[in-house]
Amino acid sequence: METGTRGGTSSPEWVGLPGGLxxxxxxxxxxxxxxxxxxxxxxxxxxxxxxxxxxxxxxxxxxxxxxxxxxxNWRSWRYAERADDLLISRGVLWRAQTVVPYGRMQLVEVTSGPLERRFGLASVQLHTAAAATDAKIPGLVPAEAERLRDRLTELGEARSAGL
Incomplete structure (x- = not known):
């Protein structure tokens, strides 16, 4: 189930996880x-x-x-960057879609445990004011995780400054 962007009819561009995970x-x-x-x-x-x-x-x-x-399960994970928020979709039997507005992000961190590092993987963890909306994107290539972290941080700062 793809959701259109706000105010438009186009669908977001979904990105799946790399095969390393x-x-x-x-x-x-x-x-x-x-x-x-x-x-x-x-x-x-x-x-x-x-x-x-x-x-x-x-x-x-x-x-x-x-x-x-x-x-x-791996094929069900995907994310999409939209103009005002980040979408994270996952789940096969019980599907879940998380929408994280850029202005609500308080912290974006990249983590990588020992096994993840061995396989060249990293996770992006998003923290918001409400604990229920914290979201995670696992199994990204470290360069993509860092790019996403930097972009989300930049967008989050720009959106929160406009409040």
């Missing part, structure tokens, strides 16, 4: 489920018999299901 999340899924599958199969195989070792395959089913869900 999907790669990171899928790698974490594999890192957790494969050892759990092997451990479950080994433990049940030794204690309950070889037929029970097949229960470890349940984790592999969870891996396949999670692989698909992570892809759908």
């Amino acid at each position: 999907l790669t990171l999340r899928r790698l974490l899924l594999v890192i957790w489920t494969v050892p759990l599958a092997a451990g479950t199969a080994l433990l049940l195989g030794l204690t309950a018999g070889p037929l029970w070792a097949a229960a470890g395959a349940l984790w592999l089913g969870g891996l396949a299901w999670g692989w698909v869900l992570l892809g759908r």
Whole structure:
């Protein structure tokens, strides 16, 4: 569902997330489920018999299901810069769209944890006066995160100065 710009009929230009975030999340899924599958199969195989070792395959089913869900979730994330605000859309089953007016932004920060840095990713965190409207755009390339931070800060200062 795309929303037109204020006072006009054109749709905003949506930007999706780069693939590095999907790669990171899928790698974490594999890192957790494969050892759990092997451990479950080994433990049940030794204690309950070889037929029970097949229960470890349940984790592999969870891996396949999670692989698909992570892809759908990653594709649902997008953002659009409009004249007066930033739109952030996410969610597959429960869709959410956050509208953050530039004049309401108090702080825009770029964060990157150790795994994100390893994969060349950063997140943009937007803070407003109302805690309920704080928003985050995860998994951006650091250069894009910094560009977005600088642009949002500049627009926020310009809009708040006009109040």
